[in-house]
Amino acid sequence: MFALIDGNNFYASCERIFQPxxxxxxxxxxSNNDGCAxxxxxxxxxxxxxxxxxxxxxxxxxxxxxxxxxxxFGLYGDISSRIGAILRQAxxxxxxxxxxxxxxxxxxxxxxxxxxxxxxxxxxxxxxxxNCVGIAPTKTLAKLANHVAKDAxxxxxxxxxxxxxxxxxxxxxxxxxxxxxxxxxxxxxxGIGRRWAARLQSRGIATAADLRDAPSxxxxxxxxxxMARTQRELQGHSCLELAxxxxxxxxxxxxxxxxxxxxxxxxxxEALATFAMRATEKLRAQGLTAGVVGIFAETDPFRLGMPQHxxxxxxxLTSATSDSRLVLGAVRRLGTSLMRAGYRxxxxxxxLADLARPDQLQDDLxxxxxxxxxxxxxxxxxxxRRFGRNVAxxxxxxxxxxxxxxxxxxxxxxxxxxxxADLPRARC
DNA sequence: TCTGGGGTCCTAGGACCC
DNA sequence: TCTGGGGTCCTAGGACCC
Numbered sequence: 172m173f174a175l176i177d178g179n180n181f182y183a184s185c186e187r188i189f190q191p192x193x194x195x196x197x198x199x200x201x202s203n204n205d206g207c208a209x210x211x212x213x214x215x216x217x218x219x220x221x222x223x224x225x226x227x228x229x230x231x232x233x234x235x236x237x238x239x240x241x242x243x244f245g246l247y248g249d250i251s252s253r254i255g256a257i258l259r260q261a262x263x264x265x266x267x268x269x270x271x272x273x274x275x276x277x278x279x280x281x282x283x284x285x286x287x288x289x290x291x292x293x294x295x296x297x298x299x300x301x302n303c304v305g306i307a308p309t310k311t312l313a314k315l316a317n318h319v320a321k322d323a324x325x326x327x328x329x330x331x332x333x334x335x336x337x338x339x340x341x342x343x344x345x346x347x348x349x350x351x352x353x354x355x356x357x358x359x360x361x362g363i364g365r366r367w368a369a370r371l372q373s374r375g376i377a378t379a380a381d382l383r384d385a386p387s388x389x390x391x392x393x394x395x396x397x398m399a400r401t402q403r404e405l406q407g408h409s410c411l412e413l414a415x416x417x418x419x420x421x422x423x424x425x426x427x428x429x430x431x432x433x434x435x436x437x438x439x440x441e442a443l444a445t446f447a448m449r450a451t452e453k454l455r456a457q458g459l460t461a462g463v464v465g466i467f468a469e470t471d472p473f474r475l476g477m478p479q480h481x482x483x484x485x486x487x488l489t490s491a492t493s494d495s496r497l498v499l500g501a502v503r504r505l506g507t508s509l510m511r512a513g514y515r516x517x518x519x520x521x522x523l524a525d526l527a528r529p530d531q532l533q534d535d536l537x538x539x540x541x542x543x544x545x546x547x548x549x550x551x552x553x554x555x556r557r558f559g560r561n562v563a564x565x566x567x568x569x570x571x572x573x574x575x576x577x578x579x580x581x582x583x584x585x586x587x588x589x590x591x592a593d594l595p596r597a598r599c
Numbered sequence: 600t601c602t603g604g605g606g607t608c609c610t611a612g613g614a615c616c617c
Numbered sequence: 618t619c620t621g622g623g624g625t626c627c628t629a630g631g632a633c634c635c
Contacts, residue, residue, distance in 0.1 A: 203603050206603055209635095223603085227600075227602075268635085271635080362634080366633090396609075397633075421606090422607090423605095426604065427603085427604080428602085471602090473601090518603095
């Protein structure tokens with residue numbers, strides 16, 4: 172038996188913890204570079220702000236009513252880890268699935284609804300994050316149950332009241348479960364995206380119940396094993412296990428849109444160097460090495476009148492490494508002649524691939540399996556952990572705060588829980 | 600003026616191996 | 618006249634997730 176606990180409007184709710192003036196107001200959190208809405212409070216949803224909506228396309232009349240914040244992932248990540256700690260304290264097996272969702276294994280727990288209700292309240296009380304819990308025999312159904320719990324809480328009357336906030340599908344009679352699945356659009360099922368939803372609908376499969384009851388062989392042959400598995404999960408046969416241990420990353424990507432277009436190779440070089448530094452930091456935090464380094468740049472796809480150019484370069488390293496200096500060297504070599512004269516670029520990124528644990532690397536006849544200075548890198552990371560990110564870096568990277576290619580973040584809130592200077596003050 | 604930033608898995612087809 | 622059967626690896630593209 173699985174439970175899925177999920178923070179409501181997570182980023183918006185995080186912003187409200189330490190900024191009570193945002194409570195009850197239509198609030199929107201923007202993506203990096205202050206581009207699109209990536210979280211909305213209920214009040215903002217009611218104003219018609221949709222997920223991913225470019226904020227500059229919102230009517231000025233509506234926009235004036237909105238409270239806006241730039242994404243503050245440091246804050247959200249910290250709140251998320253606190254919720255993870257609360258959950259792990261209460262149940263033995265937890266899978267942190269994303270920044271705002273965790274699956275719990277409730278197998279063998281007798282009073283599971285009571286436990287789920289207690290956790291629901293505890294997370295709200297201890298972190299300030301409103302949340303919902305869905306319980307069911309499979310992960311896909313637990314996701315669906317979570318959806319029901321949210322809808323039932325948001326629109327009283329749409330579902331029986333005892334499904335609001337904490338919804339246990341396993342408690343329902345077959346007829347009640349059927350009614351829930353018939354009320355769920357097929358596109359709202361976990362694993363069914365926009366494309367598949369359209370293709371399913373054109374075959375007359377419009378609801379979760381339709382998908383559950385569709386002929387399995389047809390689904391398998393027309394959509395493949397992923398769809399077949401989703402159907403099995405809807406039927407109550409668990410195919411997806413709890414993944415307590417996070418598998419190693421296969422790729423690490425650091426990319427950003429720039430606040431301004433960049434035409435100057437020097438600035439591009441600084442931006443790429445900064446992304447390379449961040450990527451190798453992530454690499455070391457995971458305890459991995461990289462065998463392949465890549466870079467890319469993109470012009471502004473929304474400026475159709477401007478000449479477009481989306482170059483990319485990849486290099487295989489002779490020895491795998493997690494040393495920022497070696498990765499940076501590769502990025503600099505790749506970066507020369509990346510840009511075309513006269514073009515202006517809006518976005519760039521660095522990626523690392525062929526990731527491996529150092530002890531899994533194989534020596535090559537002509538080169539050591541691994542290169543770099545671990546002690547130096549550990550020292551660098553330790554300094555930055557202690558004194559703040561980018562306190563120490565390599566001279567070649569443009570890690571100064573003022574660089575013109577930085578993302579726009581005009582409405583950034585404080586790092587209330589991760590930075591001493593930003594600690595909220597209580598007055599009496 | 601302004602349009603995010605990460606990831607994963609599956610499949611089909613081609614090249615190649617014995 | 619006749620032309621196997623079984624694999625692996627890689628890549629590109631398409632789908633999905635938050």
